Amino acid sequence: MFCNVLEFEAPKLNLMQFFSLDPISLALPEKELHNSKKVTLDNVKKIMYHKSYFNFSGNLPQSINLLNLYYTHLNAFSEKYSHLIIGENRLSEKLFSILLKCYQHSFLSRVTSRLLFYLLMSLCFIAQNIYLLLHWSYFPIVTISATLQQIDLRCQQIAYFPVQYLKINKNVTIRKALPRFRSYSEASASLRSELPCKFYPDYIRLYNTIWLIVNDVSFGLIIGAILHDQHDQLVNIVASSIQFCCYDSIKKITIFLSNNPFGIKLNEELASFLSELFLWIIEFTFNGFAKYFVDKSNLSWFLSLLTQIMCLSGASFGLSLIMDFFSILSLHLYLFYHISGKLYHWQLNCMISLFYLFCGKKRNVLRDRIDHHFFELDQLLMGTLLFLILVFLMPTVLAFYICYTILRLMAMCVEIFLESIIGLINHFPLFALLLRIKDPKRLPGGISINWNRTEPGLTIFTLENNPLKISRMFRPYSILMSKIRYNYFSSYTARQILKGLPLTLNRTKLYHVLYFSLPDGPIKARDIYAKLSDALANP
Amino acid sequence: MKEKEPWKRLLWIRQDYPDNYTDPNFLLYAEKLKEKSKRPPDFDYDYSQIRADFLELYHMVLNTCFIYITFTYINYYEYNPIPVTCIVTFFVILISNHKSEELASLLNFKSSMIMAFTILTLSPVLKSLSKTTASDSIWTLSFCLNMFYIYSLSSSPSSVMDGRGELIQNEKQSNLSTNILLANAAVLASRLISTTQVFCFLLISVQVNIIIPNLLNISNFKISLLTNLIVYSSITMRLGYKAAFIFLLISLASIIILPRLFYYWQVHCKRKDYEVLSLWDTKVPILN
Numbered sequence: 001m002f003c004n005v006l007e008f009e010a011p012k013l014n015l016m017q018f019f020s021l022d023p024i025s026l027a028l029p030e031k032e033l034h035n036s037k038k039v040t041l042d043n044v045k046k047i048m049y050h051k052s053y054f055n056f057s058g059n060l061p062q063s064i065n066l067l068n069l070y071y072t073h074l075n076a077f078s079e080k081y082s083h084l085i086i087g088e089n090r091l092s093e094k095l096f097s098i099l100l101k102c103y104q105h106s107f108l109s110r111v112t113s114r115l116l117f118y119l120l121m122s123l124c125f126i127a128q129n130i131y132l133l134l135h136w137s138y139f140p141i142v143t144i145s146a147t148l149q150q151i152d153l154r155c156q157q158i159a160y161f162p163v164q165y166l167k168i169n170k171n172v173t174i175r176k177a178l179p180r181f182r183s184y185s186e187a188s189a190s191l192r193s194e195l196p197c198k199f200y201p202d203y204i205r206l207y208n209t210i211w212l213i214v215n216d217v218s219f220g221l222i223i224g225a226i227l228h229d230q231h232d233q234l235v236n237i238v239a240s241s242i243q244f245c246c247y248d249s250i251k252k253i254t255i256f257l258s259n260n261p262f263g264i265k266l267n268e269e270l271a272s273f274l275s276e277l278f279l280w281i282i283e284f285t286f287n288g289f290a291k292y293f294v295d296k297s298n299l300s301w302f303l304s305l306l307t308q309i310m311c312l313s314g315a316s317f318g319l320s321l322i323m324d325f326f327s328i329l330s331l332h333l334y335l336f337y338h339i340s341g342k343l344y345h346w347q348l349n350c351m352i353s354l355f356y357l358f359c360g361k362k363r364n365v366l367r368d369r370i371d372h373h374f375f376e377l378d379q380l381l382m383g384t385l386l387f388l389i390l391v392f393l394m395p396t397v398l399a400f401y402i403c404y405t406i407l408r409l410m411a412m413c414v415e416i417f418l419e420s421i422i423g424l425i426n427h428f429p430l431f432a433l434l435l436r437i438k439d440p441k442r443l444p445g446g447i448s449i450n451w452n453r454t455e456p457g458l459t460i461f462t463l464e465n466n467p468l469k470i471s472r473m474f475r476p477y478s479i480l481m482s483k484i485r486y487n488y489f490s491s492y493t494a495r496q497i498l499k500g501l502p503l504t505l506n507r508t509k510l511y512h513v514l515y516f517s518l519p520d521g522p523i524k525a526r527d528i529y530a531k532l533s534d535a536l537a538n539p
Numbered sequence: 540m541k542e543k544e545p546w547k548r549l550l551w552i553r554q555d556y557p558d559n560y561t562d563p564n565f566l567l568y569a570e571k572l573k574e575k576s577k578r579p580p581d582f583d584y585d586y587s588q589i590r591a592d593f594l595e596l597y598h599m600v601l602n603t604c605f606i607y608i609t610f611t612y613i614n615y616y617e618y619n620p621i622p623v624t625c626i627v628t629f630f631v632i633l634i635s636n637h638k639s640e641e642l643a644s645l646l647n648f649k650s651s652m653i654m655a656f657t658i659l660t661l662s663p664v665l666k667s668l669s670k671t672t673a674s675d676s677i678w679t680l681s682f683c684l685n686m687f688y689i690y691s692l693s694s695s696p697s698s699v700m701d702g703r704g705e706l707i708q709n710e711k712q713s714n715l716s717t718n719i720l721l722a723n724a725a726v727l728a729s730r731l732i733s734t735t736q737v738f739c740f741l742l743i744s745v746q747v748n749i750i751i752p753n754l755l756n757i758s759n760f761k762i763s764l765l766t767n768l769i770v771y772s773s774i775t776m777r778l779g780y781k782a783a784f785i786f787l788l789i790s791l792a793s794i795i796i797l798p799r800l801f802y803y804w805q806v807h808c809k810r811k812d813y814e815v816l817s818l819w820d821t822k823v824p825i826l827n
Contacts, residue, residue, distance in 0.1 A: 171746075260671065267667070268670060357714075360718070374714065376650060380655045380714055381721060382654075384659075385657065385658070385661050385725055387722075388726065389664055389665065392729070393668075502555040
């Protein structure tokens with residue numbers, strides 16, 4: 001007789017090792033990011049669903065679940081047939097469990113858990129209210145500032161902690177109750193089938209968040225210390241560089257543009273008008289607020305505030321403050337870009353419709369096509385003269401527009417760089433990565449069955465756990481990067497710039513993909529309160 | 540059994556015929572055409588019509604010369620443009636009042652007011668438009684626009700032959716030629732120094748080149764004589780006898796030799812199957 005033997009290393013459920021057919025997801029199930037490169041070829045689909053490649057029996061998931069519960073079954077077996085089992089529990093484990101039980105029933109434990117409970121609930125309540133304030137439906141101020149967005153993220157995380165705890169805890173209680181199901185009843189089978197994979201991602205997410213917060217604070221301490229040490233030099237450097245980058249050089253560029261730049265003959269009147277307008281805006285923003293930022297004593301005060309915030313609440317807060325500071329300082333660039341873009345866009349649109357008139361054509365809005373049309377002489381005269389004037393003025397507007405678009409793109413690059421660092425600090429899958437290094441069995445990404453050896457009449461295979469792929473852990477980042485690339489460095493961007501349409505992107509929408517471990521809206525504090533007090537009453 | 544509907548030569552209708560269906564009429568027609576091509580060509584082309592068309596084109600070209608004459612008058616000789624403008628405007632008003640009825644004249648009054656004020660408003664802007672551009676590039680631009688204008692004149696006739704060989708009003712008559720003329724005038728006007736000059740130049744150009752050809756038949760003998768006289772005398776004055784002689788040669792060639800060449804081409808070299816093309820060409824769906 002010929003038979004196959006499958007060897008496997010039994011997963012230790014108490015160490016949270018298990019086999020899983022599908023890779024476990026680090027994101028919330030409702031925010032699972034589907035791979036966009038799905039197989040769409042019909043032939044491949046046909047092959048995939050062909051009988052010989054498709055397993056209809058569905059035995060594999062059941063077997064895998066059975067394997068996962070190996071130690072549970074072993075325990076049940078040892079309790080029933082204790083005389084067949086050799087070996088005993090270790091003394092220290094027993095002692096520890098007795099002590100734990102004693103503590104759980106003591107008065108001290110009840111008081112501390114009550115206290116913790118109220119502290120947590122009030123924190124959660126405050127966090128939720130701040131969240132609601134920031135997401136006020138008439139004017140969601142969270143979209144304006146990076147600091148507010150950071151506060152919002154922390155609030156969401158704090159409000160979500162109890163829910164995560166509850167989810168994990170519920171599963172733990174089921175796990176404890178499991179040894180009671182000794183017979184293979186239907187109910188216990190269904191309970192077993194959804195055992196480890198359900199709560200486990202929540203566990204990873206919770207500890208990942210906590211790790212990240214701790215990490216953030218420690219980064220903040222390091223950077224804060226460096227900032228404190230280099231305080232005086234930094235103030236000087238920052239003050240002079242702001243003065244140079246944001247005001248002096250831009251003033252120079254604007255004046256240069258009004259005087260036939262690179263020998264390109266621009267329309268003198270329009271160029272001088274535009275450059276005067278922009279110079280006026282520069283003066284206004286500089287005298288309005290930038291003067292106070294560049295002032296050294298104010299800058300020094302800001303830097304010490306930044307240091308303190310970094311030390312207290314983490315590097316991400318400090319970086320978002322720096323980003324807000326930068327966006328306030330580059331406000332005039334933003335204005336220039338939008339003013340010149342609007343002018344350019346308007347002129348381009350006028351020129352296109354006047355060009356139709358020039359060719360004796362007209363856009364038919366009803367049928368969305370260009371129709372032939374015979375114009376009267378006065379219409380023709382007016383249209384043609386205006387068209388010619390716009391054509392002659394185009395290079396001037398274009399020069400200003402291109403120049404300010406490049407400046408704006410440069411400012412955008414700085415913003416994107418800072419935002420990506422903040423995103424990395426906030427959402428790096430640190431815990432999962434460390435877990436992957438420490439014990440890959442705890443991060444199952446599917447199974448593989450490999451040939452091991454052949455003995456006479458016997459082929460031996462080994463069942464192994466494929467650890468979760470690193471690319472899968474970083475999928476939100478790759479999606480974010482491709483989004484950024486599409487929005488700022490692609491043919492789409494070039495088209496948008498050519499048409500004179502603004503290159504703006506809702507920041508919250510963009511970074512939404514990184515909030516993969518948080519639900520969309522907050523869960524009501526009242527519900528959490530009820531559930532938590534339930535859990536407290538029946539430990 | 541129901542009678543089959545006759546086959547229509549329209550691709551966008553689902554018909555009860557196979558895809559490679561060939562209409563028997565087409566075969567008959569092709570047969571006829573083959574016979575026709577064996578016979579000697581029938582001389583059904585009207586030579587006098589061709590000559591008249593070429594003469595009209597010549598007059599249009601002469602008419603465009605007025606733009607340059609006026610420009611030279613104002614820019615090179617630096618004469619005062621106001622009296623000329625007044626005279627031309629007076630003549631145009633006289634002719635248009637003589638021609639049109641009361642309602643039409645009212646409408647004309649409105650549009651002429653609009654035109655005058657548009658030119659008046661935009662002339663200071665036009666004056667400063669090409670200040671930083673070199674003169675040579677403006678002359679080149681103007682030359683190109685003029686060539687394009689003549690091409691667009693000859694390619695968009697005001698009347699076309701329909702399928703039965705009758706002259707009808709061209710439905711697709713384009714504004715393109717008028718616009719190119721206006722653009723040419725505006726480009727030239729941007730080289731002038733004062734606002735008055737720009738205004739007068741544009742007004743004269745519009746009246747002489749656009750309004751007068753619409754009001755009067757410029758191929759009329761008296762007007763043609765006057766036009767020729769003015770054009771040749773100004774060429775002689777500005778460029779000398781040689782240039783005028785060359786211009787005369789070219790124009791004689793275009794009046795006498797070109798129509799004959801065209802006629803010869805039509806009779807001997809033109810494709811004979813244009814009839815089948817006009818009858819069996821791709822049809823454009825009518826959406827309304």
